[in-house]
Amino acid sequence: MDGASVRERANDLPREPGVYQFRDDDATLYVGKAVDLRDRVRSYADPRSRRIERMVERSVEIEPAVTETETQALLLEANLIKRHQPRYNVRLKDDKSYPLVQLTDHEFPRIEITRDPDPGATAFGPYTERGRVETVVKALRETYGVRGCSDHKFAGRDRPCLDHDIGLCTAPCTGEISRDGYVADVESVEGFLEGSTGVLADPLRREMDRATEEQNFERAANCRDKLEVVESFHDGGGAAVASAADERWIDVLGAVIEGDRATVARLHSEDGQLVERDRHTLSVPDDDTDGIGGVLAAFIVQYYAERSLPDALLLPERFSDDELDAWLDSEAVAVRVPGAGREATLVELALKNARRGRGRADGTAALADALDLESASRIEGFDVSHAQGRAAVGSDVTFLDGDPEKTDYRRKKLDDENDDYANMRALVAWRARRAVEGRDERPEPDLLLIDGGEGQLNAARDALATVGWDVPAIGLAKAEERVVTADGSFEWPDDAPERHLLQRVRDEAHRFAVQYHQTVRDEVSTVLDDVPGIGPQTRRRLLRRFGSVDGVRAASTEELQTVTGVGEETATTLRARL
Template sequence: MDAATVRERAGELPRESGVYQFLEDETVRYVGKAVDLRARVRSYADPRSDRIGRMVERADALDFAVTDTETQALLLEANLIKRYQPRYNVRLKDDKSYPLVQVTGHEFPQIEITRDPDRTGATVFGPFTNKSTVETVVKALRETYGIRGCSDHKFANRDRPCLDHDIGLCTAPCTNEIGREAYLGDVESVERFLGGEVDVLARPLRREMEAAAQNREFERAANLRDRLEAVESFHGGDAGAISSRTDERTVDVLGAAVEGERATVARLHSERGQLVDRDHHSLSVPDGDDAAAVLGGFIPQFYAERELPDALLLSERPDDADVLDWLDAEGVGTRVPGAGREATLVDLALKNARRGAGNPDELRALADALSLPSAERIEGFDVSHAQGSSVVGSNVVLVGGSPEKRDYRRKKLTEKNDDYANMHDLVRWRAKRAVEGRDERPDPDLLLIDGGEGQLDAAREALTDIGWDVPAVGLAKAEEIVVTPNGTYNWPNDAPHLHVLQRVRDEAHRFAVQYHQTLRDDVSTALDDVSGVGPQTRRKLFRRFGSLDGIRAASDAELRDVDGIGEKTVTALRRRL
């Protein structure tokens, strides 16, 4: 896009606040915000840096969205950067998804915590930033109202209530221990609480706590008190509110370190003067950006879905005036301290950031070996089954070389004894969700397929079918050969970049096998009513023979080899099967 085209397109834009996007081949390459869209975009006819000049030159389209306020533009820009990960923006690579609470649309609704809500009839609440608080509140809701938390499979065809009913977590609608009308009334109460009516849950908890105290059940009363505090603060009530901005009860300290096109922001979180948490975040940085630019890009992206602290102590003043205006409007104090306790904290954050930026760069070695721009975020895929039954797939994520378990996903696949077809279906499922915008996770830098050339070809065919442009390689188990579309690599056993791929492969395999065993062991089978075959024996049979067909084909001697099975049980099995 040349200067004349930029001026022409800018003249078509309104003089309002909003967000603009430069695109190349329908891919978002840069996202920006503006108080005046027309004036801001026109400035790109004379780019302020070589990097921006290259971006404008390569762009072939421009898109924009108008917002009501400058703050909306700031937050929309942050969300779009996280969604599209544009090449020419500062990009937060380890962004998390947040837990939601959903009440499903079943005949007898189920309550569950999820990061991947059901989009067909479910009522979804959130997102929430503190998963432990969400778990506490959901358990309190279930204990108070008895809403089921079990899967559809476990709910169907039961003839007696499960353990959840025995311990008071469920009223057992599966066996008609409660009528549908009464059950739906309890569901309505749950939804009222999740919608903001705190007293729906707080009132019965308070009564129960007071009764426990009167009965001198002090440990139980203390537990109920803690639960009540979590419930009352769930929607930002008095228990979790900030009484005064000037008190600065919560303070975040941010230090940024830049090394080439990679940056690390370390965060120290303080509450009431005590450090209670610390973490660090990796970012992709356009060439030439400094720490001030990194913080200007990091702050709105990181805090767009999190509660802002009362104050931010920074190693550099962000170079984006709009970010500073937004923080000021939200009542957040921002300081770059020069001395004293606050400066000591900033120095500590900087040390953490520099340590993160200086890690052994096995990921950069991997990226260089595969000719990739980055290998910071890798997704691994594996399939597990027993001769075509209980077929499952795993999708694990490693960020910065470490497991990101919040982003793990698993998928039950159509039963067939074809490893290539199963891998095709698994990768196609992931790709389709990404392309349709139904997967909140950012696109990875690399996909790793557990397997050799056949599995990789199946995965790449799925990627091509859907149109998801993400590089993929395979890792064959036998000789640890890395398979790529352009050939194979036989790296030394001590190569650090090989170790990265092995960690991803092994984690995908572990996660797939774990899910497969759970699914296989839990399935209702023809063995359920066989005399002498309980849950443990059934598990042993399936692990030994793989399926009902395998058990049928086993000889009497092979069956007796299984611990716990004698002649009478063998006879009962033969009669039943």
């Protein structure tokens, strides 16, 4: 595209808030937000930097999306950046997107909260707080009875399900409501999501008044709470203006850039006390000219769009982003760049944390180099745990840029089998099938780490080949800390950052598997269930104290009485039964 083409395309755009994408034939190159789409896109006819000029030259089309508010444009921009990973945007690598509400295009449409709308669905949002969205969707279903069930659950029913019994669905699956009546209810729901607050607020207010007249004050209070959420749903929640004295929650950000990678450290303070520290990695275009300010702006949009904003943000330098300024101002967030005093000291501490965070990234880079991988940023670690084949489970933990990504941890019960290789094969096959069939919402990993040596790795590789999931896998044997690959095994120096990274992943997978195994083991049915006086909690205590039913059987009456809840009579009965 040249400047004339950009101006011509801009003339067709509305003067409304929204998001625009510059695209080439294959992918999105850049995503931006605008208060006025026409003016913002027109500004690209005269690019302000060589980087933007190259981006415009590579583009073949500009794809706009109009939003109702500037805040929605901000959130949609963050969603699209994380979905498409555009080359010319600064990208936060937390793999999260923001909730939308969709009405599917079925004959009897379904309403649901999603981060990835179905083809053909009508989507509304994105929204900042999932909790508020859940409250509103539930209130819509209680009022209009729109279904939320899966297609499998909907098809072939002879009687309504529990959702109908508790007033969440009018049961179109069994003809309890006509299609015309159901579609009319769906149109009412759509009207609310498009901005007609009264469609839901009015029925809630009537229900609240009725409950009050009946002196059912608990139900009235519940309706009042829902009504507050519903009435503020389309105006950003009605943020109150906070003065400096009201700043209870403060976040301090520090950022450093090294090549195409930036690290942002966040310190969270509540009532003057530091209570949380974390670090985040962002990808930065090679020739980015916006510097630290641009990194901070990108981080704030992509991180806080899904989380509660603090009362104040302390930064090492100011960003230049008018839309972001307007959003933070509308949410009553004070933004300061302190020059001296305690706040400046906190900013310096955040910068030190950001610089220290680079060591973790170095571990992923060193690992990628050692294994000849394009990247080792996202690693999934696998381990299995069982007690001689009983209560067999598997763990699947995720590390992103050297840190645990606990929201992406998964675990699975396995068939009881006293065979570590078979258990590992089943675990990895389960993960691979979910990936190949598109049933796992997590991004594909750069590397799989198997807890074990050649036998476990071969079992995992066999599962990958059988399912057809092409992801590199290696093993880490505990005894000698040897790295096992398809081409052989080798040792790395004790102080090698790539070795330390693999050990952290392996140890976390082991911890998570053992923890789940203990939970499952304590939940399985045992002969202890038939002993009078032994309830579920006492059974768990006995198993934890003695390790197994055989251990309980071998214990003396006196030893049994050391367990809380087991008295002399129960201990005697227990020994007699066992």
